[in-house]
Amino acid sequence: MLNVIIFSLVGGVFSLVGGILLLQNKKTANGLAKYATPFAAGVLLAAAFTDLLPEAMHEGEPRDVLVATLCGLLGFFFLERYLRFFHHHHEHGKNNRTSSPLIIIGDTLHNALDGIAIGAAFLVSPGTGIVAAVAVAAHEIPQEIGDFGLLLKNGMDKSKVIWVNVLSALATTVTAVITYAIGDSDSSFIPYLLAITAGFFIYIAASDIIPEIHESLDHRKKDIRPWLLLAGALLIMIVSPIAHDYIDANHNHDHSELTHDEEEHNEQDHNHEHEEEDEHDEHEHDDHNEEENHHDHDH
Numbered sequence: 690m691l692n693v694i695i696f697s698l699v700g701g702v703f704s705l706v707g708g709i710l711l712l713q714n715k716k717t718a719n720g721l722a723k724y725a726t727p728f729a730a731g732v733l734l735a736a737a738f739t740d741l742l743p744e745a746m747h748e749g750e751p752r753d754v755l756v757a758t759l760c761g762l763l764g765f766f767f768l769e770r771y772l773r774f775f776h777h778h779h780e781h782g783k784n785n786r787t788s789s790p791l792i793i794i795g796d797t798l799h800n801a802l803d804g805i806a807i808g809a810a811f812l813v814s815p816g817t818g819i820v821a822a823v824a825v826a827a828h829e830i831p832q833e834i835g836d837f838g839l840l841l842k843n844g845m846d847k848s849k850v851i852w853v854n855v856l857s858a859l860a861t862t863v864t865a866v867i868t869y870a871i872g873d874s875d876s877s878f879i880p881y882l883l884a885i886t887a888g889f890f891i892y893i894a895a896s897d898i899i900p901e902i903h904e905s906l907d908h909r910k911k912d913i914r915p916w917l918l919l920a921g922a923l924l925i926m927i928v929s930p931i932a933h934d935y936i937d938a939n940h941n942h943d944h945s946e947l948t949h950d951e952e953e954h955n956e957q958d959h960n961h962e963h964e965e966e967d968e969h970d971e972h973e974h975d976d977h978n979e980e981e982n983h984h985d986h987d988h
Contacts (some may be wrong), residue, residue: 692870693811694862696822698808701800701861706827706835707855722831727914729827730898731921735822737887737894741931744813745887749880757881761888766896786954789843794837797857802860803829806886808868812879816932820925824890826860827921833858 707725711718745754790923811818833854840850872879900915 690750690866690869692815692818693808693865696811696819697804697807697862697865700803700822700825700829700865701858702855704826704833705851705858707830708833708854709851709961711834711841712836712851718837723833724914724917725827725916726831726898727902728921729824729831730894730902731923732824732827732925733890733894733898733921734802735922735929736820737890739926740817740820741810741883741887741890744817745880745883746787748879749884752842754880754884757884758891760887762892763888763890764885765889769897789840789845792839792843793853793857796832796854799832800829800860801864802842802865802889805868806889807884809872809879809882811869811887812872814875814933816929819932820929821886823928824925828893852905852945857876865910887898888930889930912925 706722707718710721742754742758745757807818807821807825810821836848836854840853841847845853868882872882899918904919
């Protein structure tokens with residue numbers, strides 16, 4: 690549970706660094722968003738295809754897993770289609786009229802979904818959870834720059850913008866902990882929750898971020914964003930096996946030791962109960978002999 694809390698905070702609150710940077714230096718923040726966004730797309734795609742989906746198919750029926758992935762993709766499409774305030778990486782131009790409350794609601798809902806993704810991933814293994822948290826953090830940094838920019842444009846005070854976004858980011862931790870706690874008691878839905886998360890990641894990268902890269906292409910300048918997308922994917926493809934080989938191995942080792950200690954404790958309790966039963970039987974046997982001796986004496 691501690692890992693879930695720590696890494697969900699990384700995925701949620703840590704991502705606010707981009708927005709806070711915007712308050713200090715708008716030009717630097719916008720540059721960070723420009724280059725962090727394609728990197729995040731690569732991270733999201735690699736996390737979905739090389740970690741979440743393989744884990745989901747290992748635990749559940751492949752066809753059902755793919756159907757759940759499609760549902761996650763379509764579900765996010767309809768959320769973005771009919772709740773336009775729900776998701777954005779930039780300020781959407783100067784004519785944006787989205788109100789501050791709607792921006793905050795959309796960001797909080799988005800953060801809550803991120804938390805479900807992280808909690809579900811940790812239910813599979815710590816390695817998968819860390820990969821999901823890294824993917825969420827990479828995606829949320831440019832996302833939060835857009836949120837900060839919109840709220841500032843709507844006239845909200847800088848200090849209030851920070852506190853509102855911090856509270857909104859905590860939704861990631863809350864839903865991550867709840868998802869993890871529920872999953873401990875019922876793990877049958879985990880592979881399908883992972884698949885929905887994969888669909889969520891694929892949609893963000895393929896329909897939102899990548900088209901943005903194509904639309905803003907300037908042939909007169911050298912564009913490194915496609916290579917940043919590739920770098921993000923390669924990072925996860927490198928980090929994921931390491932996370933599983935070392936972190937999961939240590940986790941399983943600790944779990945095995947704990948299980949062994951519990952077995953020894955149960956065996957000791959069983960032996961103690963058996964000894965008490967033997968002592969009880971001996972006591973009853975002694976009482977029976979005393980009664981017989983007393984009866985013979987009376988006779």
